[in-house]
Amino acid sequence: MLSFILKRLGLAFLVAVTVSLISFVLLYLSGDPAIALAGEGASSEDIAAINVRYGFDRPMVVQYGAWLLSALTGDFGESYYFKMPVSSLLAERLSVTMLLGLCGISFALVTAVPLGVLAAMRPNSIIDRFALLLSVAGQAMPSFWFGLILVVIFSIKLRWLPASGSSTWAHFILPTVVLGYYAMPAIMRLTRAGMLEVLSSDYIRTARAKGASEGRVLFKHALRNAIIPVVSLAAVQMGFMLGGSIVVESIFALHGAGFLAYESISRNDLPTVQALVLIFSMFYIIFTFTADVLNAWLDPRMRSA
Amino acid sequence: MTDNTQNPILRVKNLTIDIPTATGTLHAVRGIDFDLMRGETLCIVGESGSGKSLTSLALMGLLGRAIRPQADVMDFERTALLEASPKTLRSLRGARMSMIFQEPMTSLNPSYTIGDQLMEALLIHGGTSRKTARGRAIELLQKVGITAAESRLSQFPHQLSGGLRQRVMIAMALMCEPELIIADEPTTALDVTIQAQILRLLVDLQAEMGMALILITHDLGVVARIADKVAVMYAGALVETGPTADLFAAPSHPYPRGLLNCIPLPGKPDRCETGHYCGHRALPRGGGLGLHLPHQM
Ligand SMILES: Nc1ncnc2c1ncn2[C@@H]1O[C@H](COP(=O)(O)OP(=O)(O)O)[C@@H](O)[C@H]1O
Ligand SMILES: [Mg+2]
Numbered sequence: 007m008l009s010f011i012l013k014r015l016g017l018a019f020l021v022a023v024t025v026s027l028i029s030f031v032l033l034y035l036s037g038d039p040a041i042a043l044a045g046e047g048a049s050s051e052d053i054a055a056i057n058v059r060y061g062f063d064r065p066m067v068v069q070y071g072a073w074l075l076s077a078l079t080g081d082f083g084e085s086y087y088f089k090m091p092v093s094s095l096l097a098e099r100l101s102v103t104m105l106l107g108l109c110g111i112s113f114a115l116v117t118a119v120p121l122g123v124l125a126a127m128r129p130n131s132i133i134d135r136f137a138l139l140l141s142v143a144g145q146a147m148p149s150f151w152f153g154l155i156l157v158v159i160f161s162i163k164l165r166w167l168p169a170s171g172s173s174t175w176a177h178f179i180l181p182t183v184v185l186g187y188y189a190m191p192a193i194m195r196l197t198r199a200g201m202l203e204v205l206s207s208d209y210i211r212t213a214r215a216k217g218a219s220e221g222r223v224l225f226k227h228a229l230r231n232a233i234i235p236v237v238s239l240a241a242v243q244m245g246f247m248l249g250g251s252i253v254v255e256s257i258f259a260l261h262g263a264g265f266l267a268y269e270s271i272s273r274n275d276l277p278t279v280q281a282l283v284l285i286f287s288m289f290y291i292i293f294t295f296t297a298d299v300l301n302a303w304l305d306p307r308m309r310s311a
Numbered sequence: 312m313t314d315n316t317q318n319p320i321l322r323v324k325n326l327t328i329d330i331p332t333a334t335g336t337l338h339a340v341r342g343i344d345f346d347l348m349r350g351e352t353l354c355i356v357g358e359s360g361s362g363k364s365l366t367s368l369a370l371m372g373l374l375g376r377a378i379r380p381q382a383d384v385m386d387f388e389r390t391a392l393l394e395a396s397p398k399t400l401r402s403l404r405g406a407r408m409s410m411i412f413q414e415p416m417t418s419l420n421p422s423y424t425i426g427d428q429l430m431e432a433l434l435i436h437g438g439t440s441r442k443t444a445r446g447r448a449i450e451l452l453q454k455v456g457i458t459a460a461e462s463r464l465s466q467f468p469h470q471l472s473g474g475l476r477q478r479v480m481i482a483m484a485l486m487c488e489p490e491l492i493i494a495d496e497p498t499t500a501l502d503v504t505i506q507a508q509i510l511r512l513l514v515d516l517q518a519e520m521g522m523a524l525i526l527i528t529h530d531l532g533v534v535a536r537i538a539d540k541v542a543v544m545y546a547g548a549l550v551e552t553g554p555t556a557d558l559f560a561a562p563s564h565p566y567p568r569g570l571l572n573c574i575p576l577p578g579k580p581d582r583c584e585t586g587h588y589c590g591h592r593a594l595p596r597g598g599g600l601g602l603h604l605p606h607q608m
Contacts, residue, residue, distance in 0.1 A: 207417065208412060208414050208417040208418045209417065209419055209420040211373060211412070211418070212412065212419065212420070212480075212483075213420065213431075214404070215371055215373060215405060215409060215412075216405035216409070216431055216435060217401045217402065217404040217405035217406055217435050217436060218401075218405075218431070218435060219401060222435075227420055230422050231420070231421065231422055305421065305422055306421070306422065306467040307421060307467070307469050
């Protein structure tokens with residue numbers, strides 16, 4: 007197990023370095039940053055001054071090295087637009103997004119996994135049909151629409167929950183439901199399919215032959231094996247939620263990192279975009295690494311891989 | 312007949328298993344009867360698809376929700392198995408009656424260690440400590456001929472060969488010292504070179520522990536040597552049941568007679584032929600006998 011973790015850690019590190027390089031280079035390919043900063047009508051002296059001030063005149067490798075080194079210490083430079091350190095901008099926005107992502111994925115897992123298990127226990131029963139309906143609806147309804155419906159019902163009609171902002175935990179309930187609802191169908195279908203397959207396997211019959219109770223058979227013997235693909239899926243969805251929660255963040259006026267990324271791209275705010283791409287990628291890498299380790303713990307056959 | 316005045320450990324009268332299918336009801340097992348005394352060995356032979364596995368799963372109560380077996384009598388000691396609550400059945404399974412399956416490669420849970428799976432039945436039924444259960448697991452692994460038993464406990468199924476896994480399955484079935492063991496073709500999936508070893512092991516352990524044994528096998532040589540009673544199944548029915556000596560001396564039904572002719576004896580021409588039968592829908596076409604013929608005598 008330890009050698010597996012070390013191997014995966016090494017792999018994650020290599021991927022991280024590659025990703026940082028790509029994100030650095032890609033943004034330079036999108037145009038000359040000095041011109042972007044100075045504006046269309048700037049004189050060549052202005053551009054030269056900007057090149058010197060921001061170090062664009064140095065060789066690419068040196069720029070990358072310098073950027074990476076300072077990024078490692080948490081210094082991502084200064085935002086062109088906000089004129090403040092990118093790191094303090096991120097600290098504020100990322101905490102909102104992280105909290106939202108964690109709540110969203112937890113909500114999805116807590117509802118979808120039991121529903122998938124129930125559906126698999128009684129295929130074609132009412133519960134199974136209900137779960138199917140829920141997941142089809144989840145995939146079909148656009149999230150801004152679902153979000154607005156929730157706002158109309160719970161904030162405007164019933165006045166139970168706030169419609170926008172991020173100051174209290176109550177502000178996170180509706181966004182969590184909207185974000186989590188989109189991760190639910192895939193998790194539920196995968197749990198159901200996995201449980202159906204595992205429940206008909208020989209080792210489940212063996213467990214029953216030992217006199218194991220139904221709960222023990224379901225959770226100890228079946229779910230542990232059925233949940234393995236779900237773990238990888240949840241990791242990918244979690245990463246997706248961080249970068250892809252722009253719609254939800256806009257509906258509920260939660261100023262998170264997804265929204266910041268969208269704004270910064272349209273403003274050509276290079277340091278902020280670079281920092282966001284790097285950090286989102288790192289989160290992706292961390293999530294997949296965690297999923298790999300979790301899966302190896304669940305399934306001993308993966309440990310030798 | 313075994314002269315036994317005590318009550319049989321297992322009594323089956325008119326066991327019937329109908330399986331509803333898309334095209335109608337499949338009469339997979341049609342009214343079979345047999346008794347089994349304590350410590351006795353019943354061998355069930357018969358071609359593939361004749362209902363042997365369904366019968367043993369019905370005895371264990373493992374047929375699942377979709378298939379409901381029926382019987383006039385199906386008693387394990389004083390428990391009527393078909394009327395018993397799920398809880399009662401659970402308290403019997405793995406404790407007083409246990410089963411060894413045909414598929415050693417897939418019958419162990421890939422996610423748990425051999426030790427955990429061995430100890431499980433004892434921890435469920437025995438109310439013993441993990442330490443005691445562990446000791447018992449090591450003892451049984453040694454008994455089924457596994458070397459370095461203690462270090463095997465922390466291994467996972469995928470690290471073991473098929474033969475070893477079946478030995479583990481046997482050890483697992485014996486953890487609670489059951490009174491009845493049902494072994495459904497325990498060696499069919501194994502390499503021919505170790506089939507005999509595993510069967511001998513099973514029979515030796517049965518003699519040592521005094522359990523009743525239902526052995527489903529295609530190996531008539533083994534049947535002739537170990538069975539107290541033989542039941543021949545054919546298309547869902549028991550066509551011959553009786554003490555082994557009687558059956559081998561004078562089989563009354565053409566099917567068992569055909570089966571017996573399949574035992575190759577030195578100097579006897581091989582006349583392996585069990586004839587045709589019709590009327591049992593779900594059998595594979597081509598009439599494969601699925602018999603395992605002993606390679607040499
Ligand atoms: N779950 C099931 N659903 C439908 N038919 C089944 C099922 N299990 C067994 N059968 C059918 O019942 C018959 C007897 O099967 P089985 O008891 O497994 O035979 P054996 O063990 O003697 O080879 C076969 O024809 C098989 O196809
Ligand atoms: Mg069978």
